[in-house]
Amino acid sequence: MSVALVREIAATHxxxxxxxLPILHAVQDALGCVPPxxxxxxxxxxxxxxxxxxxxxxxxxxxxxxxAGRTTVxxxxxxxxxxxxxxxLVSHLRDRCGMSLGETSTDGSLTLxxxxxxxxxxxxxxxxxxxxxxxxxxxxxLSSIVEEAVxx
Amino acid sequence: xxxxTAPVTVYVPRDSAARSVxxxxxxxxVQRAAERHGRSIRLIRNGSRGMLWMEPLVEVxxxxxxxxxxxxxxxxxxxxxxxxxxxxxxxxxxVGVVEELPWLATQNRVTFSRMGxxxxxxxxxxxxxxxxxxxxxxxxxxxxxxxxxxxxxxxRGRGGAGFPAGVKWKTVLDCVDELKFVCCNADEGDSGTxxxxxxxxxxxxxxxxxxxxxxxxxxxxxxxxxxxxxxxDAVATMRTAIEIAHGRGWLGxxxxxxxxxxxxxxxxxxxxxxxxxETSMLESLEGKRGMVRAKPPIxxxxxxxxxxxxxxNVLTLATVPTVLADGAQAYQQLGVERSRGTQVFQLGGNIKxxxxxxxxFGVTLGELVDGYGGGTRSGRPVRAVQVxxxxxxxxxxxxxxxxxxxxxFVAAGAMIGHGGIVVFDETVDMVAQARFAMEFCAAESCGKxxxxxxxxxxxxxxxxRITAGEHRDENLALLxxxxxxxxxxxxxxxxxxxxxxxxxxxxxxxxDFIARQPISPTxxxxxxxxxxxxx
Numbered sequence: 001m002s003v004a005l006v007r008e009i010a011a012t013h014x015x016x017x018x019x020x021l022p023i024l025h026a027v028q029d030a031l032g033c034v035p036p037x038x039x040x041x042x043x044x045x046x047x048x049x050x051x052x053x054x055x056x057x058x059x060x061x062x063x064x065x066x067x068a069g070r071t072t073v074x075x076x077x078x079x080x081x082x083x084x085x086x087x088x089l090v091s092h093l094r095d096r097c098g099m100s101l102g103e104t105s106t107d108g109s110l111t112l113x114x115x116x117x118x119x120x121x122x123x124x125x126x127x128x129x130x131x132x133x134x135x136x137x138x139x140x141x142l143s144s145i146v147e148e149a150v151x152x
Numbered sequence: 153x154x155x156x157t158a159p160v161t162v163y164v165p166r167d168s169a170a171r172s173v174x175x176x177x178x179x180x181x182v183q184r185a186a187e188r189h190g191r192s193i194r195l196i197r198n199g200s201r202g203m204l205w206m207e208p209l210v211e212v213x214x215x216x217x218x219x220x221x222x223x224x225x226x227x228x229x230x231x232x233x234x235x236x237x238x239x240x241x242x243x244x245x246x247v248g249v250v251e252e253l254p255w256l257a258t259q260n261r262v263t264f265s266r267m268g269x270x271x272x273x274x275x276x277x278x279x280x281x282x283x284x285x286x287x288x289x290x291x292x293x294x295x296x297x298x299x300x301x302x303x304x305x306x307x308r309g310r311g312g313a314g315f316p317a318g319v320k321w322k323t324v325l326d327c328v329d330e331l332k333f334v335c336c337n338a339d340e341g342d343s344g345t346x347x348x349x350x351x352x353x354x355x356x357x358x359x360x361x362x363x364x365x366x367x368x369x370x371x372x373x374x375x376x377x378x379x380x381x382x383x384x385d386a387v388a389t390m391r392t393a394i395e396i397a398h399g400r401g402w403l404g405x406x407x408x409x410x411x412x413x414x415x416x417x418x419x420x421x422x423x424x425x426x427x428x429x430e431t432s433m434l435e436s437l438e439g440k441r442g443m444v445r446a447k448p449p450i451x452x453x454x455x456x457x458x459x460x461x462x463x464x465n466v467l468t469l470a471t472v473p474t475v476l477a478d479g480a481q482a483y484q485q486l487g488v489e490r491s492r493g494t495q496v497f498q499l500g501g502n503i504k505x506x507x508x509x510x511x512x513f514g515v516t517l518g519e520l521v522d523g524y525g526g527g528t529r530s531g532r533p534v535r536a537v538q539v540x541x542x543x544x545x546x547x548x549x550x551x552x553x554x555x556x557x558x559x560x561f562v563a564a565g566a567m568i569g570h571g572g573i574v575v576f577d578e579t580v581d582m583v584a585q586a587r588f589a590m591e592f593c594a595a596e597s598c599g600k601x602x603x604x605x606x607x608x609x610x611x612x613x614x615x616x617r618i619t620a621g622e623h624r625d626e627n628l629a630l631l632x633x634x635x636x637x638x639x640x641x642x643x644x645x646x647x648x649x650x651x652x653x654x655x656x657x658x659x660x661x662x663x664d665f666i667a668r669q670p671i672s673p674t675x676x677x678x679x680x681x682x683x684x685x686x687x
């Protein structure tokens with residue numbers, strides 16, 4: 001991790017009110033995660049305690065301590081997607097790639113996550129693949145997404 | 153000949169729901185097909201009309217109006233164009249003049265009046281279709297008069313709580329402070345709701361105008377839109393719209409030549425459901441953990457960074473321009489009882505025709521689900537609908553006569569919330585849904601108060617004992633008691649309303665609460681993986 005880069009990101013956003021969240025998002029955008037080593041650097045830059053920064057980082061589900069795989073697939077498990085078989089998709093992933101939600105494959109190609117509502121409730125079940133929303137997801141499409149991810 | 157050479161205007165939505173089923177590929181295919189067939193077209197990426205089961209819905213401007221074709225796949229496009237798509241030809245996917253479709257024509261689109269019609273990022277389109285009329289009118293009168301107009305319209309907070317917007321604004325106006333804020337809660341985390349997202353992606357200037365009116369009315373100079381990170385398209389569209397608005401003098405200093413200065417910023421959430429609770433959102437905006445604050449003090453007096461703050465939902469703020477443009481009277485005449493105006497209902501889940509139905513309060517639940525929705529997508533009978541998000545009640549068919557009205561729903565042990573309606577067919581297991589409600593609360597609780605943090609975990613355990621056949625009656629009584637504690641003792645709506653889906657499931661579907669196979673491990677949320685301990 002580049003300490004200079006983290007300092008630079010902090011400096012860019014420091015002028016904003018309540019800058020910590022925008023800074024953490026920017027760090028994750030740049031490094032793929034918020035590494036534990038970044039916490040004391042940010043605490044120092046923002047004149048906060050390390051506990052304060054750690055507390056914020058660990059509160060929000062978005063911030064990762066390690067980078068995700070090259071492809072991130074998020075399956076929506078909200079009620080609207082449950083009503084059209086979101087759990088079948090979760091089981092399918094487990095059977096197909098032997099991975100549970102929250103895991104990254106050992107070759108670093110794929111991260112599976114759960115999410116609660118992507119705002120696509122009329123076209124359920126929904127998923128998000130590298131930030132892109134997908135609707136009317138089914139087992140076959142999910143398989144081809146996974147295959148493509150693993151091949152990359 | 154001129155009909156063939158003049159460019160035809162073709163619309164393919166840019167809404168992320170439409171894109172989720174291939175609208176980008178369709179748009180590309182339309183462009184390619186036009187080139188191949190030597191036709192000159194003007195392709196506009198409009199917002200979605202909200203008839204989401206018809207997406208991607210391609211519209212073609214003709215002398216008879218905008219003719220719709222949907223759903224269209226990218227593979228269809230070349231054939232459709234060859235057979236006369238650009239001339240409005242009769243083809244299997246043709247649905248007719250979009251505005252005349254009964255599904256749309258019978259709605260009363262007030263907040264969503266421009267939705268799907270315009271290019272969301274065209275300020276000229278915005279002006280052409282009535283944009284900024286409300287702001288111009290607001291700037292002609294005093295801030296106090298704007299507040300009175302909003303109060304008289306009887307507009308209530310659309311985020312779920314239904315608190316009168318005018319009353320909140322008056323409190324902030326009456327506070328004497330150099331620094332005040334307007335915050336828009338766009339942390340639309342409730343499953344079954346997507347209207348906020350559609351406003352931000354499909355009519356972003358509307359939200360900007362509403363927030364600017366609010367700033368003028370209460371004397372605020374800075375505004376924040378807190379958008380959940382699950383909505384990257386909404387974030388991008390809002391940021392672009394804010395830039396454009398600055399360029400046009402709709403934001404910044406001396407707005408529209410007046411003395412009003414107002415700056416607007418987008419902030420992105422961190423994937424925490426609780427940040428949709430207004431005080432938790434304020435903490436998050438301050439760069440802290442999204443821990444709920446005890447009220448009082450109320451945010452109107454002691455809000456963001458301790459300053460007087462208006463916190464309203466996207467739909468509330470997006471309705472304000474219409475209230476100002478057409479007057480409180482016109483808005484207030486719609487609706488029933490104390491629920492005035494319109495609500496943007498969202499139909500989702502196992503539904504045949506899901507999407508946006510904006511209509512006056514008073515429409516019945518059945519009219520929405522069976523009428524507009526056309527029943528389930530699976531074709532099986534509807535067993536339950538959940539109204540108002542994960543914290544809303546599950547209602548059976550016998551409640552379909554309920555009018556959509558804040559007080560009528562409360563009287564029925566339910567809530568309208570943000571207007572989301574999720575439909576389930578007869579295969580739904582209601583004890584699993586009740587368990588999920590508790591589990592979701594356990595995973596997403598901010599942890600500040602005990603009834604929510606611990607109660608939700610105990611709730612899951614008690615439900616598991618019921619399904620394991622251990623002392624069913626005693627454990628149901630215990631669950632009732634636990635629900636009482638959570639309802640009465642929680643700091644905010646998260647713990648306070650989680651009992652609503654649980655209790656409604658027990659009272660309307662008691663036969664599901666019996667001993668049976670344990671609920672499958674795949675349907676558990678891996679609470680441990682989601683809670684603290686990272687990094």
